[in-house]
Amino acid sequence: MDSKDMNFLKMIQEPQAEASGCSETSTCGSSGGPADMDPEVWNKVKNHPCYSEEAHHFYARMHVAVAPACNIQCNYCNRKYDCSNESRPGVVSERLTPE
Numbered sequence: 001m002d003s004k005d006m007n008f009l010k011m012i013q014e015p016q017a018e019a020s021g022c023s024e025t026s027t028c029g030s031s032g033g034p035a036d037m038d039p040e041v042w043n044k045v046k047n048h049p050c051y052s053e054e055a056h057h058f059y060a061r062m063h064v065a066v067a068p069a070c071n072i073q074c075n076y077c078n079r080k081y082d083c084s085n086e087s088r089p090g091v092v093s094e095r096l097t098p099e
Helices: 003-013 039-046
Strands: none
Touching: none
């Protein structure tokens, strides 16, 4: 893992302020970057739909739970909601692996 990856991991692992959702007045994204972050990494982060207030209005996001210990608690992997007629987000018939 190089220093760019380490800086990015450090940034996303720091505790974030609790958000109440995105709206005109919320602060989902940030227009400035940390001074110690590599400019190339900051460029990726500021345009990423999960971190940028502007970008997340143009790109869809989907949680793909492939981590062995997912902590999102969103019922994505909860098999009791699976049904052959279900096609809503978060309902799966099988869990895929990264392979």
